[in-house]
Amino acid sequence: MTNPVTKNYAHFEDLFVDQKIDLGATKVTKEMIFEFATEFDPFPFHLDEEAANASLLGGLSASGWHTGAIALAMLLENLPSKLATAGGVGFTNLKWKRPVMVNDTIGGTVTISEMRRVKSRPEWGLITLDFDIRNQKDQQVMTMSLKNLVDVRNPAAPIGEALK
Amino acid sequence: MTNPVTKNYAHFEDLFVDQKIDLGATKVTKEMIFEFATEFDPFPFHLDEEAANASLLGGLSASGWHTGAIALAMLLENLPSKLATAGGVGFTNLKWKRPVMVNDTIGGTVTISEMRRVKSRPEWGLITLDFDIRNQKDQQVMTMSLKNLVDVRNPAAPIGEALK
Numbered sequence A, B: 001m002t003n004p005v006t007k008n009y010a011h012f013e014d015l016f017v018d019q020k021i022d023l024g025a026t027k028v029t030k031e032m033i034f035e036f037a038t039e040f041d042p043f044p045f046h047l048d049e050e051a052a053n054a055s056l057l058g059g060l061s062a063s064g065w066h067t068g069a070i071a072l073a074m075l076l077e078n079l080p081s082k083l084a085t086a087g088g089v090g091f092t093n094l095k096w097k098r099p100v101m102v103n104d105t106i107g108g109t110v111t112i113s114e115m116r117r118v119k120s121r122p123e124w125g126l127i128t129l130d131f132d133i134r135n136q137k138d139q140q141v142m143t144m145s146l147k148n149l150v151d152v153r154n155p156a157a158p159i160g161e162a163l164k
Helices: A030-040 A049-054 A064-078 B030-040 B049-054 B064-078
Strands: A020-027 A085-096 A105-118 A121-134 A140-151 B020-027 B085-096 B105-118 B121-134 B140-151
Touching: A020 A064, A030 A064, A030 B064, A064 A085, A064 A105, A064 A121, A064 A140, A064 B030, A064 B064, A064 B085, A085 B064, A105 A140, B020 B064, B030 B064, B064 B085, B064 B105, B064 B121, B064 B140, B105 B140
Parallel strands: none
Antiparallel strands: A020 A105, A085 A140, A085 B085, A105 A121, A121 A140, B020 B105, B085 B140, B105 B121, B121 B140
């Protein structure tokens, strides 16, 4: 049963282990930091420029949760084609390695580190996406591993072992 | 060295293992789902009401990353007092257990499951916050464990073992 909307999107069979997606570059502005932090993470070091300038970090920093959301948006923008997905399952090991400061430009890569079919749901595959997010100095600012369900184009194909 | 801004905020010494914070209730509206997903997670099941109604889930669902950000905002809103914090370190085991659908009301609790001083930085303690996020039917929709740095009021106090 092919879904007419997603039939030309990337399916499980179109992806491969060690596939890398370059995330491009996003400048994290004061306005972006304010907007996100006001709604979700209202701490002074994200919202009060004067206090932030006087603090140890010496300036405004983005909410770590914001960095994660930006990384997700960059992945979706930079996928070679749209992805036929039933959504995310969860994350492991999200680490904020260093702060993202105002006017930093972040980028990095996402690597598909693991792929397997879902035995109980032949129409789905589970892929692991390792995020390596860096600033303009090539310093790592965040890592995380996202597990995501991807539609299988041919669910009748035998389900083998994990591809890695 | 007391920080005049945060001296009345909750410090490491004011928190305790097994402390529970009730998150109150937030209704997740169509407008909230659209706004977040447009910026960070632009998939049709978050943005296209007609397509979402026709899908297996039968309606719009919130971005899982959005659910996490809402949970963070609810924690900050419902802390008994402001928190003297140097920010988050990361989280483990974020799991989206079931979708958050449009007009669901989410809530739940955060429990401090572990606390320890940071040996190399006597001015900081590290606390683990276990999120248990549920919908209006008391079904679990998301869990995660966030590690966060909290200022120690008296850094000269001896650093013992972990409190749990």
